[in-house]
Amino acid sequence: MTDAIILLVEDNASDEELTLRALKRANVRNPVVVVRDGAAALDYVFRRGAYADRAPGEEIQVVLLDLNLPKLSGHDVLRAVRADERTHLLPVVILTSSNEDRDLAEGYAGGCNSYVVKPVDFTQFAEAVRQLGLYWLVLNQRPRSP
């Protein structure tokens, strides 16, 4: 289970650092891979480009996906992940500042597993990250990969 990777797709360095800190304080020991844009996220997910050599044992447990990203938006990443047979069941949690109705609608229509709005209050943010880690890394049962 220690190889179950959390893929954090986040272009904001502060949010990245604070998310990592919150995961650490929540005792999440899983390795966290951070990518800064949508294109890199897909490269990592599909083992191509800079991530062509990702080891077969390094499986993604959950993707924490920001929406407002350079190159490809979070919505685009989600669509690409869902469209591919290899990854269409991969848990994807949208973690974003946007609480706009249309983002929520598009996110759920695109097949996200959860949609979490990052609160400005960091105490709440940390709590949200802690619960996410607990749920997706500990409680949630996934079907075995084929």
Place this chain on the structure above:
Amino acid sequence: MANGRDHQPTTLDDLRVTVAADATAFLEAAPDAMVIVRRDGRILFANGQAERLFGYPRDELIGQLVDVLVPARYRGAHPGHRAGFFDTPRARPMGAGVELYAVRKDGTEFPAEISLGPVATAHGSVVSAAIRDVTERNRVAQARAELAAIVDSSDDAIIAETLDGMVRSWNRGAERIFGYTAAEMIGRPVAALLPPGRVGEGPTIIAQLLRGDRVAPFESVRRRKDGQDIDVSVTISLIRDVHGQIVGASKVARDISDRKRAERALAAAKEATDVANRELEAFSYSVAHDLRAPLRGIDGFSLALLEDCHDALDATGQRYLRRVRELTQHMAQLIESLLSLARITRGELRHERVDLGAAARATVERLRTIQPDRQVEVGIADDLIAWGDGRLLGVALDNLLGNAWKFTRDHAAPRIELGAGAFDGARTYFVRDNGAGFDMAHAAKLFGVFQRLHSPDQFEGTGIGLATVQRIIRRHGGRIWADGAVGAGATFYFTVPTQGPPP
């Protein structure tokens, strides 16, 4: 002829004798009223039609002066006209363009056409007069002239055409709209008006009409004589003759260029508004996303500092950091309020029955839940029904009641009231409190964005609530104003539609 022996062969001479003997019978059988008059004006003969037309028995007419058949106002001049005619007799046929009047025994007049035929006899000249009542003919002609005048005075082009598309009539509206005169178009194909690409339009529709389909007025384009294309609305219907036979089609074409121009201008204006709204939406979105992210960083690192470097900070340092976090939260609230203000401005306004009293009770319930220790007396009137967007009016009440709740905080016996009354004849709702109130000198600032009449130390707030309320009321076509005094509470009045459009 009339004696039933017609089948026997007769010679031409026999027939002549018979005709001569029966001349009276011919006069009797004439379709018009006939009288024969002597030079002195005495009537020698009148036929049955004359009896019926003038209402005299025949024996009253015979020997009578013909002048009695002329209306009294012309009677004086009549013997002179009569004498003149006998002096220079010449046949005057029907329809010679002279319209006269005749009078019946009962005194009623009628327009008459009279033909005169001088006849020389062995005993002096006589005149046979045939009189025809033209009342009905005149009426038909009048009706036709009226219809023609109506057609001609129409602003619309009214065109009649044959089934093969040749123009039969062309009114002045058609001249004005299409630039062709009637002389230029009558007898020519109406297809001259069709721009390329629409040539089949007329025949197609006439074919539909001939099949018995209903054809609604439609909008199309026609080309004027000067080559300019104009927008028209066209109604086509079939023309039938008196036997019900379809003989052509009538087209009524209305120049709708002005309306079309206005529609296009409206569409362009709407498009511009939509673009502006989309830009506003994009702006709101980036405000939401891009301004919140650094705030979250400030708050997050402040917390990290407090937690991770706790021992390195003295009490003052820790207090400063807590202030940083408070201010961050305040700014987050400002952003949130601005976003909700922007959301209220855009989006469709719903129109539904809204129970303001029920909405207010729900709001007060929430306020009591959040601050259970506050003891506020709340009075909500019955029957506060408005018509508008229930969600938005709920937001307005949230803000007004929330303010009243907040500003009565320091009062010993706080009271909030929601009611309605008539002000200047319009049903007006109000939210009244007995709280901190405000100085009327600053009333104009109440509804401005970020305008606050209290310092954050006295009463917290973003300065956006009342701006939001005002925008909601205005979107409903209503008005909002306030009344108050420092320390004596505040009353906010607003109007919104009280009922929907009639069904």
